[in-house]
Amino acid sequence: MSESRLETLEGMKLSNVFLDSLMQIMNHLKIEEVMSKNVHVLTPEKSMWHAKELMRLKKVSGIPIVNREGKLVGIVSIEDIILALEGNYINEPIEKHMTRNVVCLKPSDNLKKAVECFERYGYGRFPVTDEKGRVVGIVAKEDVLKGLLQWFSTVYTHDERRSDVLESEYFYKSLLTGEPLDKRGADFVMEIGYTDINMAGVVAARLKEFLISKGMDEKLVRRITIATYEAEANVVIHSGSNGVVYCFLGQDAIRVRVEDYGKGIENVDLAMREGFSTAPDHIRELGFGAGMGLPNMKRFSDKMVIVSEGGKGVVVEMLFYRDET
Amino acid sequence: MTLREIADLLDAKVLCGDERLDNVVVEYVAAADMMSDVLAFGQPGFLLVTGLNTPQVPRTVNIVGGIGVVVVRKPVVLESTVELAQVLEVPLLHSPLTMFEACGKLYARGLKPINVRVKA
Numbered sequence: 091m092s093e094s095r096l097e098t099l100e101g102m103k104l105s106n107v108f109l110d111s112l113m114q115i116m117n118h119l120k121i122e123e124v125m126s127k128n129v130h131v132l133t134p135e136k137s138m139w140h141a142k143e144l145m146r147l148k149k150v151s152g153i154p155i156v157n158r159e160g161k162l163v164g165i166v167s168i169e170d171i172i173l174a175l176e177g178n179y180i181n182e183p184i185e186k187h188m189t190r191n192v193v194c195l196k197p198s199d200n201l202k203k204a205v206e207c208f209e210r211y212g213y214g215r216f217p218v219t220d221e222k223g224r225v226v227g228i229v230a231k232e233d234v235l236k237g238l239l240q241w242f243s244t245v246y247t248h249d250e251r252r253s254d255v256l257e258s259e260y261f262y263k264s265l266l267t268g269e270p271l272d273k274r275g276a277d278f279v280m281e282i283g284y285t286d287i288n289m290a291g292v293v294a295a296r297l298k299e300f301l302i303s304k305g306m307d308e309k310l311v312r313r314i315t316i317a318t319y320e321a322e323a324n325v326v327i328h329s330g331s332n333g334v335v336y337c338f339l340g341q342d343a344i345r346v347r348v349e350d351y352g353k354g355i356e357n358v359d360l361a362m363r364e365g366f367s368t369a370p371d372h373i374r375e376l377g378f379g380a381g382m383g384l385p386n387m388k389r390f391s392d393k394m395v396i397v398s399e400g401g402k403g404v405v406v407e408m409l410f411y412r413d414e415t
Numbered sequence: 416m417t418l419r420e421i422a423d424l425l426d427a428k429v430l431c432g433d434e435r436l437d438n439v440v441v442e443y444v445a446a447a448d449m450m451s452d453v454l455a456f457g458q459p460g461f462l463l464v465t466g467l468n469t470p471q472v473p474r475t476v477n478i479v480g481g482i483g484v485v486v487v488r489k490p491v492v493l494e495s496t497v498e499l500a501q502v503l504e505v506p507l508l509h510s511p512l513t514m515f516e517a518c519g520k521l522y523a524r525g526l527k528p529i530n531v532r533v534k535a
Binding site: 323389 | 450459474475477
């Protein structure tokens with residue numbers, strides 16, 4: 091095999107990995123996280139000229155048209171304006187010329203849905219509406235791109251930091267079963283990509299939403315989110331690094347795995363003891379550091395394994411049986 | 416007791432959830448500044464009295480399934496806390512009383528502690 095052929099193959103492998111992770115991000119990023127919330131709208135009795143002026147002044151390429159209740163009734167795009175200028179009806183009301191039957195997205199839709207819509211319909215933007223049909227945002231292709239870039243910038247920083255600890259074998263197998271772990275098979279993945287303690291819990295809250303959307307029992311969801319919240323707070327307070335939460339939905343049990351690439355735990359036995367904490371005072375003032383984190387995780391899960399060494403990150407795996415609640 | 420009656424009793428300002436106060440009936444109350452304690456012992460349907468004023472409070476209460484929060488003793492409640500409480504729909508009250516006074520008044524009106532007894 092010639093050298094250039096080999097390179098192509100390597101390249102393909104790399105791009106597959108890249109595409110897989112891209113797909114995963116698109117599944118998890120929500121429209122509400124990338125949409126522009128500052129939407130310029132008009133009512134149907136205004137003229138097409140108004141729409142043209144608004145587009146020019148605000149540098150936008152499409153204007154959702156709403157009724158008095160804020161409900162979406164149509165959309166006017168730059169193409170409609172060109173037609174209006176050509177057809178000499180720019181002073182006529184929008185109502186006569188707007189596109190009705192607008193395709194819209196929901197705030198809770200994921201990016202994948204948005205990309206599918208861009209592909210299928212060929213429009214440049216989609217209004218985002220709430221359950222009452224009111225416009226709450228708008229998504230253009232740039233917004234999708236921006237959302238992805240933002241995500242990648244956080245992933246990149248954590249990739250840099252984790253390079254030291256990646257050799258540890260426990261990052262690649264299940265702590266509970268010892269089996270090799272394909273993390274790409276996780277049903278929920280979210281990065282703990284911040285260092286501000288005031289944000290602790292955002293991943294757990296998202297996991298809660300996800301589990302509820304899967305129709306899971308409320309008590310079970312509660313146990314899982316509380317334990318995950320504690321694990322997340324630990325990553326933020328102690329690791330000095332970023333982390334990732336994975337959740338696998340099994341037939342009999344839910345497995346949550348929280349990894350970080352930070353400074354690790356020197357003495358796991360001591361850390362498991364109720365009331366033992368190494369959290370600094372400013373963290374205690376924020377209501378954390380009671381020494382209840384690991385004990386709480388143990389209390390709310392059915393099985394829990396934690397692996398760490400100083401300087402080598404922490405991996406926690408917890409199992410929650412579906413019928414034990 | 417409804418949250419509205421509690422707001423009156425504790426001389427509290429309603430920062431979030433005013434429209435729901437009459438409909439939320441409180442039976443159990445817990446007081447804590449440690450969010451880990453809340454996670455460990457909070458039971459669904461309880462009211463939290465706390466001296467903490469950060470966004471962590473509504474977030475924790477939401478995860479545990481509490482029905483509201485009374486922030487005591489703090490001169491201000493952070494704007495970000497109020498915003499998050501609105502998003503998560505956690506009623507948020509702000510009382511000028513100290514934790515001791517607030518808890519005393521609630522206890523005297525027959526509200527019950529959550530169901531945790533540990534050996535002293």
